[in-house]
Amino acid sequence: MSLDNLPTLSETVKIHKLRANKTLGQHFLLDMNVTDKIARLAAPLDGVSVAEIGPGPGGLTRALVQNGAEVLAIEMDDRFLAPLDDIARASGKLRVIHGNALKVDIGKELDGEIKIVANLPYNVGTKMLINWLTATPLFWSQAVLMFQKEVAERVVASPGDSAYGRLAILAQSVCDTRLGFEVPSNAFSPPPKVDSAVIVLEPLPEAKRFRDLKLLGEVTMAAFGQRRKMLRKSLKPIAKKYGVESESWCETCNIDPQRRPETLSVAEFQILAGALKNE
Known part of the structure; x- marks a missing residue:
């Protein structure tokens, strides 16, 4: 079996009778144009270990492995294990951890160059970002992350912007940050009440990072x-x-x-x- 022979994402959702769990901040990203665009932001991915948080039915996961990444997907909702297993068998480039990403030490799970690429659950995205910024040592070389648009703007904001505050200062004391692109709510199923945005974080040279x-x-x-x-x-x-x-x-x-x-x-x-x- 190859990835091309797998059911489409929409078919996968129907086959496995999947519904987004609002309490877990789930919204399925089924637009493959968007998932491919996210994967391209993280390029090059050949030979790179990628941690993906909350892959759900695996839309972004497919894009990452198709672009050459070796993916570690961390998913706490067991409903998604079967469709993720299909991707793992078809690609040979996916390993899945069934658990809470907040409790997984990604730096110990992966070797070589590590990137984090994820459509983060809305309810824990900021907490995860702070954890990755404060990791010692900083184990990742790049993070390409989707947040609610309002949160994304808070990460990349400059002095004088209405969104400028604590999150921008902490993130920019460790990384160069930039806005990749915005994602309208209708790219998701079910559509959230707000738009989203993808940001790119690239760690500063160690000597330029603020340590405390x-x-x-x-x-x-x-x-x-x-x-x-x-x-x-x-x-x-x-x-x-x-x-x-x-x-x-x-x-x-x-x-x-x-x-x-x-x-x-x-x-x-x-x-x-x-x-x-x-x-």
Whole structure:
């Protein structure tokens, strides 16, 4: 059997009587033009190990193996194991772990160059991204991920953008980020209430990555917790925690304490965090 002889995705869904589980954030991506486009964003894939999270009936999985990837698919819903097994037997390039991706150490499961390519479940996508950004060591060379459009915009946002905040600063302290393309809701079955978008993350050289993401996360959480207030006000709680005064802390970093958090660059937030660490 080859992939070309498998039932179409729509036929697969009918054969196995599959329905999306809303509690798991499932929406089936059945448009092969979109799945192929995602796989091409991750190219080249020949000889590359790819981790795919929540493959569902396997649309993106098919595109990845057709483009040469050796795929590890992590799926917690046992309804999808049979159609995924069909892909595994037809391609010889797929291994499936039945379990919770949050509990799988991808870096230990795969060898060689590792990429993460996934249409992430809406309800845990952000948590997974933070886990991958903070992995030590950083085991992946590229991530091509689909999120709700609003979340994707938060990852790639620049200072001054309405979506700019903690997630952009954490992601861009580890990676170059860019928006790949947007995906309308009608590409899914059933269609979600919002559009989606695919983003590409490529790790910065190790020397350019900010190492203490936990502390940076604390600083950004304080700052954007009161994003309409000036830094001298919004940073007071964390300044007190670390035994400093918010205005003098900002001034030591050559940052005007009257600025608002959305105006600071990623580098300026790193300077603030670095100064706290040295206190």
